Amino acid sequence: MTGALAPIKPLTALDRCDRCGAQAYIRATLPVGGELLFCAHHGRQHVTALRDKGAEIQDESARLSESPSTAPDDER
Secondary structure (H helix, E strand, O other): OOOOOOOOOOOOOOOEOOOOOOEOOEEEEOOOOOEEEEOHHHHHHHHHHHHHOOOEEEEOHHHHHOOOOOOOHHHO
């Protein structure tokens, strides 16, 4: 084992919030293994506590403010 971090996989429309089932924009990778997915709303509620517990946070919620003309081709 090299200790290198695994590449971060972008969240897609198939990734769903563990709380409500909406599209996930935030991934919390837990230090003990596993991950939690959240919509932007539930992510804002839980991300600070998860980060304090050592979770690595991948936040793609800025994509919500992108216009269709600025989104990457694979998201149109």
